[in-house]
Amino acid sequence: MVPYARRMEYMAFTANVVKGLFGSMTDPNIISFGGGSPARETLPVDTIRQLADEVLRTDGRGVEALQYGPIEGVRDLREVVVRELLAPKGVSCDVENVLILSGGLEAMNLVCQAFIDPGDVILVEAPTFVQSVEIFDMFEARCVSVAMDDDGLIPEDLERKLRENRPKMLYTIPTFQNPSGRTLSLERRRAVAELAERYDVLVLEDDPYRDIRYSGEELPPIKHFDATDHVITAGSFSKIFSPGSRLGYVAAEAGVTRQLAAAKSATNSHTSMLPQILCAEFFKRGFYPAHHRRICDLYRRRRDVMLRCIDRYFPAGTKHSDPDGGLFTWVELPGGIDTTDLLRESTADPAVNVAFLAGEGFFSDRDGQGKNCMRMSFGNTPEELIEEGVRRLGGLICSKLK
Ligand SMILES: Cc1ncc(COP(=O)(O)O)c(C=O)c1O
Structure with missing residues (x-):
């Protein structure tokens, strides 16, 4: 076997962390707060179909686009x-x-x-x-x-x-x-x-x-x-x-x-x-301003639901960031709960089936920081599923604190 370049060894540890972080994101039955994708509803499919039809002509920008x-x-x-x-x-x-x-x-x-x-x-x-x-x-x-x-x-x-x-x-x-x-x-x-x-x-x-x-x-x-x-x-x-x-x-x-x-x-x-x-x-052609307003409205609503539900269903002593934009909040759990273990349990238990990203992998010092933290994305989950997912996850966390 021909040896890989030295740099692959260097990056192996972080590559494994990345694999571990995103490994549970593929099950379609899971309510996932894990990925960082934008909402599928925000992708401008119809506008792009129309633009592509106009642009992809030789008298348009078709040749430029394929050259x-x-x-x-x-x-x-x-x-x-x-x-x-x-x-x-x-x-x-x-x-x-x-x-x-x-x-x-x-x-x-x-x-x-x-x-x-x-x-x-x-x-x-x-x-x-x-x-x-x-x-x-x-x-x-x-x-x-x-x-x-x-x-x-x-x-x-x-x-x-x-x-x-x-x-x-x-x-x-x-x-x-x-x-x-x-x-x-x-x-x-x-x-x-x-x-x-x-x-x-x-x-x-x-x-x-x-x-x-x-x-x-x-x-x-x-x-x-x-x-x-x-x-x-x-x-x-x-x-x-x-x-x-x-x-x-x-x-x-x-x-x-x-x-x-x-x-x-x-x-x-x-x-x-x-x-x-x-x-x-x-x-x-001026599509961006209305598109931008629409996506911001959608994410604002999803953020509001997620933060309200965390406050309601997660145990007392939980802290979360209050983002004015973007797709994530960062949650710190009380009572020494290890979020890597929690993720394993919450995705293995069919009554919970909720994914998020465990915090520890985001710290490059690898010194145990972030063990009680989690990244929760609200970007690509409809409001009713956000409420359901946070409720189930909150129930599991509260049961571990008893
Ligand atoms: C902090 C940060 N930088 C860069 C990127 C990469 O984005 P892109 O999809 O444009 O490569 C992301 C994507 O999630 C991100 O969160």
Whole structure:
């Protein structure tokens, strides 16, 4: 047997965690609060069928859609990012700063290709998005955790870790964070940008949920405060258009964008043309604002039901985050309940049959943090099933505390 490359060993542990986290998500009889998919009702199937019919003509954009395309992405989709997604949030940039990606996750890969050597330190939040850690492992980076509270990562701990570890990069998910649903406060966004400048460290701002805010005040991205080009901001079309289209983007200083484009060229030449063109037309023809209102209304209702039901059915002493957007809440259970065991029981017991993601796997330090925590997604579950699932799960948890 030919040996696998060394990097596969490096990432094996995290890959197993990811497999364990998502392993129970396939049973159709389960009420699942586990996955992070957008609601099936939000996918603009009819609009896309109509657009595809118009676009896929030789006198339309049919040839362009089926031909090779530019590494940086289709120009009018880059313009959409600049004009409709970044400018309204307070990030002013030009098309030259934007690179279209094959899904938001590609940002982590390309940034690592361009900046990370084996042994480099990457600061990550505790908890963080494990699939990004899998990518950091693949590049043989060393992840060091920064503590969080309800307002996101804690600047004092960040500064301590910057001083102690001399990292190359901070990876942060500042808005409706996956998995915690927490949002970095305005003051802390400014503080992160200032610390990045002072310690000359790159910030990868992974912000795929920033466009699905349905309550509270809009906050500018960290990139808004970046006077010295230390911040790369990444976004995604997965939650506002379609995850299967695999579309995302990064915006950075033009030289950095060129380096990322070089890495992309060596990876997959460019992002698929057909989804890019359909997405660009979807925005340019003005479908987005009404679509956006509709998805935000849906998620607001689902969030409200989930939080109300957790308060009602989970035992006293339970804490949960109060997200103003996104798809998740993070729940901390009282009484030393281990959520990995709880998940096993709740999916094995036909009277419960409810899935969620156990908290421990989201902590890259693997030091036992998060054992009593769980990520509960309300995005892709209808309201009546949210109520039923939380009621059943709450019953199981309460019975374990007796
Ligand atoms: C924090 C975070 N980053 C990146 C992604 C990747 O999104 P995409 O589907 O655009 O690759 C996700 C998806 O769930 C996510 O939660």
